[in-house]
Every structure is written in structure tokens, then in C-alpha cells.
Amino acid sequence: MWLKVVCLLLIYSIFRRFLYDDSVLEAERNDTNAEFPIVAGIYRRFRRFLDDDDDDILEDETNDTDAKFLVGERAEKVYGGKLYLGLRIPDHDTGSRQNIDMVVVTKEKVMVNHVKNFSGHVKIDSDGSWICAGGEKQPKVENHPNPVVEAKRQVEVLESYFEQRGVELPNGYVTYRVVLSNPSCRALPFIDFPPEVVPFDQLITPQPEAKGVFTGWNCQIKDAFRGGKKEEQDRINRFNQQLHFVLSTAPMWDRLELEGNKHLLGEFLRFEGKDVLALRQIKRSKVSRLVIQKSSMFGFGCSEFQVLYSARDYRSQGASGFKWKEVTVKSSIEVLFQQQNSTKVRKFKLSSIISMALTA
Structure with missing residues (x-):
């Protein structure tokens, strides 16, 4: 303009x-x-x-992603287990990939958390869609697809993916929750949220699980792996290892951590700048994580950056061994990053970046 x-x-x-x-x-x-x-x-x-x-726009995007990180941290504390954030599971029915905000794996279950950062008062329409109005960033009425139906679809895609990877799950082992991460999102007085929906206040003070739920799931697993006590436990351990291996090697979004404790999920595209050749070794097939360290010249300003990067170790289930290497570049380097569900490519200066995690 x-x-x-x-x-x-x-x-x-x-x-x-x-x-x-x-x-x-x-x-x-x-x-x-x-x-x-x-x-x-x-x-x-x-x-x-x-x-x-x-x-x-960037503030809105980081707020949505930050909400997912906060919910993920809370879910790990409440339910225990291992958290997998920003999954992109292949959906063979549509030929595309299904975004799953997060999956928590415990000893008793696999739980899909579908995070919604809605604001304002919620009314549920006759077709199941949600109508939100009166929020800080939603002064007008906004219609949203039924998040419970979306979460159910994510479970179906995830179960199918486990099956394709050779993991047979007991019936009902994968559960789901719709988590409302914004404290200003509340149901109208005459509206009750479905039982699968977790409002913000319950996220802070979680409700106790129904008695006997975990026992039921444990019984299903034990029925699936009948045998001697030691043999049964070994099979359960192998089953849990399979779950973690499949999820740790599943497609995920790259993560960008910015100054101010802000996060973005999306896809790293490339570097741009005069020293780009110095970063030619940093490719997603070889590198899993980068950390940016700033160095000032004579204390007046930042003229160079140390880029620490760790090589990807495929032998440890896609995780990195965190053996750091270092390269020094000029401050003119920029990172091109495309956020999930967006067609816009953004440029970020190294001075604004704390770290970046790349998926294989």
C-alpha cells in the first residue's frame, strides 16, 4: 500500500x-x-x-500456539505420561494430513487434546456448531464447526495410523478432550458443555476421573496380552514402546520459539542473507534443533550470532543426541517460516529467535 x-x-x-x-x-x-x-x-x-x-496478526497467531503449549504443560502435570505436540497425521480418506494439537500417552490410555482458543459466550446451535460472541477479539458473532466432532475425527485418523504402523489398540484405548484454553470462553447460563469439553477453570482445577475408568483400560490391555505375569508385563512394556515409537516418528510441525516466550508451529522453509552459505549444513534431514546465541561487538550492538545446532539421531527413535555444533553468522540472516493453516510466509530476524525445532 x-x-x-x-x-x-x-x-x-x-x-x-x-x-x-x-x-x-x-x-x-x-x-x-x-x-x-x-x-x-x-x-x-x-x-x-x-x-x-x-x-x-502475528500476535494472534502466537497467542493461539502459546495456548497449546500451556495446555500441553498442564496436561503432562495432570495426567502424567509423554506429550506429543503439533502432529500431522496422514488421512488416507481425504488424501491430506490431519492436524492434531496434542496427544498425551500414559500407562492407561492415549488421549487426544483438541485445543480451542475461543473467547466470549458460547451457544451451541441445533446442528452442533458453536456460536461465540462478546469476546475481546470477537465483538461480532462467529460460527465455528462442532469441535467435539472434529476431535472424534482426529481419534479415527490416529487409530487408523496406529493400525497402519502395525500397532493394534484395544477398543476405546484412544480418548479425546476438547480443551478451551481461554478463560473468557464460557457457556451461556442455559447451555451445558458436552462432557468431552474441558473449560479453562477445569483445566486449572481438573475434575477427578470417573472411578474404575483406568482399571477398565488396564483390563483390556491385560486381556489382549494374556499369559504369565512376567510375560504379560513384558508385552505391555513392548506395547507402550510401540506407541511412543510411532508417535515420536510421526509427521509433526516445526516449532519456532521467539523472544517474549512466544511460539509458532509451522514449516521452516529456508535461510536468507549474506552468510547463508555458512548455514548450508543445516537441513531438516541432518539437524533436529537450533539455538540462537547473540554476541555484541564492543558492547554496542549485536553484529554476529552463534547458531548452535544438534545433529539428528535416527537410532534414538527420531530424537537428537544433542551433540552441539556451532557456526557464526552475520546479523543479516533471516528465517523464512510458514505457520500452520496459513499461506503467508513470514521473515524473522535472528535477533528475534530463541530456538527452532525441525522435524524429519
Whole structure:
């Protein structure tokens, strides 16, 4: 938009040369010092408007991702077990990939958490869709697909994926929750959330699980692996190892950690800048994690960055051995990153990045 403004100003000045005589133009030239600051001020205002709008969009995107990280941390504390965040499970029915916010694996179950950062009061329509209104960022009424149906679909895709990877799950072993991560999201007084929905207050103070639920799942596992006590336990351990192996090697989104404790999920595309050749060894097939360290020159400003990266170790179920290597680059390097569910590619300076995790 600012480029259009500059072009219009240039066209305007050209037309003025034809419309006015030389004496008028000469008089205006003498007033150049007053005119240029005005034009520059208009330009800066447009730039500030565009930048602020872009910052607001980025703020919304990081808020949604930060909510998922907070829910993930809370889920690990409440349920124990291992957390897998930002999964992209192949869906053979649609030929695409199903985004799953997070999966928590405990000794008793596999739980899919479908996180929604809705705000405002919720009304559930007759077709099951959610109508939200009155939130801080939703002053107008917004309609959303039924998140419970979305979560059920995620469970179906995940169960199918386990089966394709050779893991047979007991019936009902994969459960799901719809987690409302925003404290301002509440049901209207005459509306009750479905039992699968966990509001924010229950996330902070979780409700106790129904008695005997875990026992039922344990019985299903034991029935599936009947035998002697030691043999049964060995099979259960191998079963749990299979679960973790499948999820740790499943497709996931890359993670970008920014200053200010902000996070983004998406896809790392490439580096740009003068020192890009120094980073040619950093490829997702070889590297699993990067950490950016800043170094100042004579204490006046940051002119160089140390990029620490760890090689990917496929022998440890896709995890990294965290043997760090280091490369020094100039501050002109930028990271091109495309957030999940977005077609826009963003550029981030190294000065704004804390770390980045790459998936294979």
C-alpha cells in the first residue's frame, strides 16, 4: 500500500509541471524543506499502520500456539505420561494430513487434546456448531464447526495410523478432550458443555476421573496380552514402546520459539542473507534443533550470532543426541517460516529467535 502512495505522489508532481508555469514551480522549490517532511511523515504513518496490522496478526497467531503449549504443560502435570505436540497425521480418506494439537500417552490410555482458543459466550446451535460472541477479539458473532466432532475425527485418523504402523489398540484405548484454553470462553447460563469439553477453570482445577475408568483400560490391555505375569508385563512394556515409537516418528510441525516466550508451529522453509552459505549444513534431514546465541561487538550492538545446532539421531527413535555444533553468522540472516493453516510466509530476524525445532 505504501508503494502505491509513493507512486501517486510522483504522478502528481509530474502533472503539476504541465499545469503550472516555471515561476510557480520555482516558488514551490524554495519551499521544498517544508514539503518533504510532510511527505515523509505520510509515508511513515502508512508504514506504521501496515506494520502494526502485521504485528497484530502475528500476535494472534502466537497467542493461539502459546495456548497449546500451556495446555500441553498442564496436561503432562495432570495426567502424567509423554506429550506429543503439533502432529500431522496422514488421512488416507481425504488424501491430506490431519492436524492434531496434542496427544498425551500414559500407562492407561492415549488421549487426544483438541485445543480451542475461543473467547466470549458460547451457544451451541441445533446442528452442533458453536456460536461465540462478546469476546475481546470477537465483538461480532462467529460460527465455528462442532469441535467435539472434529476431535472424534482426529481419534479415527490416529487409530487408523496406529493400525497402519502395525500397532493394534484395544477398543476405546484412544480418548479425546476438547480443551478451551481461554478463560473468557464460557457457556451461556442455559447451555451445558458436552462432557468431552474441558473449560479453562477445569483445566486449572481438573475434575477427578470417573472411578474404575483406568482399571477398565488396564483390563483390556491385560486381556489382549494374556499369559504369565512376567510375560504379560513384558508385552505391555513392548506395547507402550510401540506407541511412543510411532508417535515420536510421526509427521509433526516445526516449532519456532521467539523472544517474549512466544511460539509458532509451522514449516521452516529456508535461510536468507549474506552468510547463508555458512548455514548450508543445516537441513531438516541432518539437524533436529537450533539455538540462537547473540554476541555484541564492543558492547554496542549485536553484529554476529552463534547458531548452535544438534545433529539428528535416527537410532534414538527420531530424537537428537544433542551433540552441539556451532557456526557464526552475520546479523543479516533471516528465517523464512510458514505457520500452520496459513499461506503467508513470514521473515524473522535472528535477533528475534530463541530456538527452532525441525522435524524429519
